[in-house]
Amino acid sequence: MALSIVLGAVLVVGVGASSMVGQLPVSPSEVIGSLLRAMGIANGWAPDDPIVESTLWVVRFPRIVMGLMVGAALAVAGAVMQAIFGNPLAEPGVVGVSSGAALGAAIAIAFSITALGNWSVAVLAFAGSLLATFIVYFVSRSGGRTEVVTLLLTGIAINAFAGAGLAFVLFMGSSSSREQIVFWQLGSLNGARWSEALLVAVVCVLGAAVAAAFGRRYDLLALGERNARHLGVNVEGLRMASILLVALLTGIGVAFVGIISFVGLVVPHIIRMAIGPAHRPLIIASAFGGGALLVVADLLTRVLIAGADLPIGMLTSLVGGPFFFFLLFRQRRRSGGWA
Amino acid sequence: MSLLVARDVDVVRDGTVILDGVSLEIQRGEVLALVGPNGAGKSTLLGVLSGDARPTRGAIELDGRPIGDYRPLELARHRAVLTQENAVSFPFRAIEVIQMGRSPWNRTSRIDEDSRAVTDAVEATDVSHLLGRRYTSLSGGEKARVSLARVLAQRTQLLFLDEPTAALDLRHQEDVMLTARALAAEDRAVVVVLHDLSLAGAYADRIALLSGGRLVASGTPHEVLDAEVIGGVYGLAVRVIVQDGVPMVLPVRDSLPR
Structure with missing residues (x-):
């Protein structure tokens, strides 16, 4: 309850501030007026200036929607990944799923692959994240659980391999595609378009709904694979569906905004501390929390240094890295080793 | 009709024979204790009987149907399993x-x-x-x-308990076995892996003794808990004492320095 209020407040403030702040400041009344007008309610607050109107509807709103949806997708992907790995440290960025997606997308950009039209980058990003998820999953699990060491080492290996692939693609690509890839790798919500934001929204909402529907089965999975099976869970089926889900949610996020790490680690963890580990509420709250986090982070990228649009992936890693270290440290102290 | 029937079950893993021609029937209303030395194949047998693993050869029928035909959820409504591994993530x-x-x-x-x-x-x-x-x-x-x-x-007809008493103190060990008896009294069947032969002797209706993947003996506690049989299987001289009508197995400790 308290959590819903906090999340709701952060969301409203974040979205509101994001709409107002920028090169062209817009007043709160103009934002509300414009939104009301779009809903067909005529009012006196709505901005008359077409530049303000287009700033809101062409630049800021799609960017906000993209931030909300990508944040939600990444947080849900993190929660699902932690559930199937039975480990609270699993995260798409850490274990290399994001770099798999990045490699796929970079290949599409550098070699101008357009066989699948405008969505070629997204499809290849999905393929890359799917491949990486499968590899991590099958390499790092034993007996239904994943030890931290194995998980991290697998992540290192995949990140290294994807990094090499990225380097090769950069080397082979033209200078313009190089620049495109480098900036895109840093992650940014800048230049989000409605068509992209809506695609991400559809995938994210469907994915989160499926993940929430799996929630009770994820709870049983926490008992270990065998015990979950004894309680009637089709573990293999759940695992496969979840891998597809993680790959889809991560791939779609990475494809349009680049690599944004640690959202999937930080958000579910904080939510778990607040409301406990039951997966259905955890997944739903993580979706909102992830959206709120990314909108606020995106706002910070625009206001921290005046006139500059910092890469958002850099910002989340700056905060997420130390947080990850803290979790690792705590888990080590609790279990008396790096198990 | 027996609730669970295993016929000529063989399990071979990586070329090693782990279970060799085990046949067993489990009736409603009984507590069956599976006993045997380490590595005798108790946990493997439990895994096969509970539908976790498929036997290499042989058949297992639950309620007259091959256990492999049950979907996971259906099986979960027929049998519950307490494993030794009970970590929660x-x-x-x-x-x-x-x-x-x-x-x-x-x-x-x-x-x-x-x-x-x-x-x-x-x-x-x-x-x-x-x-x-x-x-x-x-x-x-x-x-x-x-x-x-x-x-x-889970309230199933059939329960498998793999060493449920291993981590428990004396009183809770007795509690667990009394619970198993109470379940049997409700016409359910309980298969329990035990190391403590005296506990098996006191609470089981039948004992199945495994050694080297084979079923060496099966019957009432008085039949199976025979000093010679137990001594042979465990490679240790034992004495069987009957107290309160219940057979108890104790190692012979005559040569212990005092």
Whole structure:
């Protein structure tokens, strides 16, 4: 309850501030007026200036929607990944799923692959994240659980391999595609378009709904694979569906905004501390929390240094890295080793 | 009709014969103890009987149907299993873990029994004072009892308990076996792996003695707990004492320095 209020407040403030702040400041009344007008309610607050109107509807709103949806997708992907790995440290960025997606997308950009039209980058990003998820999953699990060491080492290996692939693609690509890839790798919500934001929204909402529907089965999975099976869970089926889900949610996020790490680690963890580990509420709250986090982070990228649009992936890693270290440290102290 | 029938079950893993021609029938209303030395194949047999693993050869029928034909959810409504591995990945509360035992009955008419089943299980395992605690913060014996409560809450006809007494103190060991007896009295069947032969002798209707993957002896405690048979299988001289009409197995310790 308290959590819903906090999340709701952060969301409203974040979205509101994001709409107002920028090169062209817009007043709160103009934002509300414009939104009301779009809903067909005529009012006196709505901005008359077409530049303000287009700033809101062409630049800021799609960017906000993209931030909300990508944040939600990444947080849900993190929660699902932690559930199937039975480990609270699993995260798409850490274990290399994001770099798999990045490699796929970079290949599409550098070699101008357009066989699948405008969505070629997204499809290849999905393929890359799917491949990486499968590899991590099958390499790092034993007996239904994943030890931290194995998980991290697998992540290192995949990140290294994807990094090499990225380097090769950069080397082979033209200078313009190089620049495109480098900036895109840093992650940014800048230049989000409605068509992209809506695609991400559809995938994210469907994915989160499926993940929430799996929630009770994820709870049983926490008992270990065998015990979950004894309680009637089709573990293999759940695992496969979840891998597809993680790959889809991560791939779609990475494809349009680049690599944004640690959202999937930080958000579910904080939510778990607040409301406990039951997966259905955890997944739903993580979706909102992830959206709120990314909108606020995106706002910070625009206001921290005046006139500059910092890469958002850099910002989340700056905060997420130390947080990850803290979790690792705590888990080590609790279990008396790096198990 | 027997609830569970295993016929000529062989299990071969990586070229090693782990179970060799084991045939066993389990009746409703009985407690069957599986005993034998380390590496005798008890856990493998339990895994095969409970439908976790397929035997290399042989057939297993639950309620007259091959166990492999059951879907996971259907099987979960017929049998519950307490494994030795009872770690929980996230800090769920003990009560939440016990309630997970009810999940196979979601969306069935038996969901009405939920609170009753959980209350009974909590009472039988003496964990009412632990319900609000995080499972991950419990001691080994407390985890074992909470896990047993989860298995009891599942309320199935057939229960498999793999060394349920291993981490427990004297009193809770007796409690667990009394619970097994109470289940049998409700016409359920309980298959329990035990190391303590005296515990098996006191509480089981039948004992199946495994050694080297073979079923060496099977029958009432008085038939199976024979000093010569036990001594041969465990490679240790033992004495069988009957106290209160119950056979107890004790190692011969004559040569112990005093």
